[in-house]
Amino acid sequence: NAGVMQNPRHLVRRRGQEARLRCSPMKGHSHVYWYRQLPEEGLKFMVYLQKENIIDESGMPKERFSAEFPKEGPSILRIQQVVRGDSAAYFCASSPPAGLTYEQYFGPGTRLTVT
Amino acid sequence: SQKIEQNSEALNIQEGKTATLTCNYTNYSPAYLQWYRQDPGRGPVFLLLIRENEKEKRKERLKVTFDTTLKQSLFHITASQPADSATYLCALDDAGGTSYGKLTFGQGTILTVHP
Numbered sequence: 001n002a003g004v005m006q007n008p009r010h011l012v013r014r015r016g017q018e019a020r021l022r023c024s025p026m027k028g029h030s031h032v033y034w035y036r037q038l039p040e041e042g043l044k045f046m047v048y049l050q051k052e053n054i055i056d057e058s059g060m061p062k063e064r065f066s067a068e069f070p071k072e073g074p075s076i077l078r079i080q081q082v083v084r085g086d087s088a089a090y091f092c093a094s095s096p097p098a099g100l101t102y103e104q105y106f107g108p109g110t111r112l113t114v115t
Numbered sequence: 116s117q118k119i120e121q122n123s124e125a126l127n128i129q130e131g132k133t134a135t136l137t138c139n140y141t142n143y144s145p146a147y148l149q150w151y152r153q154d155p156g157r158g159p160v161f162l163l164l165i166r167e168n169e170k171e172k173r174k175e176r177l178k179v180t181f182d183t184t185l186k187q188s189l190f191h192i193t194a195s196q197p198a199d200s201a202t203y204l205c206a207l208d209d210a211g212g213t214s215y216g217k218l219t220f221g222q223g224t225i226l227t228v229h230p
Contacts, residue, residue: 004158031216033216033217033218035220041222042204042220042221042222042223043159043204043218043220044220045217045218045219048217056217058217091158091159093158095216102147102149102164102208102216103149103161103164103216104161104216104218105161106151106158106159106160107158108157108158109156109157109158
C-alpha cells in the first residue's frame with residue numbers, strides 16, 4: 001500500500017519561473033493538505049482540498065500561489081513567478097474521508113530552491 | 116492571538132531514561148491534539164492522537180496526556196533509545212472541532228538520545 005507520493009523531490013527554479021509540485025494521496029484518501037516548512041521554521045498550513053474542491057485556502061499567499069485536486073490525477077501546487085523567499089520544503093498530506101480518523105499521512109516533501 | 120509552544124528547542128537525554136516533551140497552547144479550543152515525529156529530510160510521521168475528553172493515551176513506549184484546563188499536553192517516551200532521536204511536533208486542529216483536520220503545528224523539539 002503505497003504512501004503519499006510527491007514529485008519532484010527536489011526542484012530548482014530561477015526567479016520568475018513557475019514551479020509545479022505534485023502530490024498523489026494514499027489510496028482511499030479523499031482529503032489533501034499542503035504545508036510549507038521554511039528553514040528554521042515550523043510547518044505552516046497552506047490549503048485543504050477535496051476532489052475538485054478547495055475547502056480552505058486561508059494559508060495560501062494571495063498572489064502567485066494556486067492549488068487544485070482534479071477528479072483524475074494528482075493534486076498540484078503551482079507557484080508562479082517564484083522569488084527567493086519561496087525556497088522551502090513543501091509537504092503534502094492526505095487523510096481518509098472526514099469522520100473516520102483525523103491523523104494525516106505526509107509525503108516526503110518537495111524541496112524548492114529558487115536561485 | 117493563537118499560539119502553540121513546545122517547551123524547548125532541544126532535549127538531550129541518556130539512553131534508557133524517559134524523555135518528556137511539553138506542548139502548551141493559548142487561545143485554542145482543540146477537539147484533539149496530535150504528536151508527530153520528523154526525521155531530517157523527511158515528512159512528519161503520525162504517532163498519537165488524543166481527544167479533548169481523554170486524559171491519557173498510550174502506544175507501546177509512548178504516552179501522551181492532555182490537560183484542557185492547563186492547555187497543555189505532555190509526550191513521554193519511556194526506555195528511550197538512540198533511534199528515538201528526531202524532531203517531535205505537536206499539532207492542534209484549527210477548525211473549531213469540525214470534522215476536517217487543518218492542523219497548526221508547534222515549532223518542534225529536537226530530541227537526542229545518547230548511548
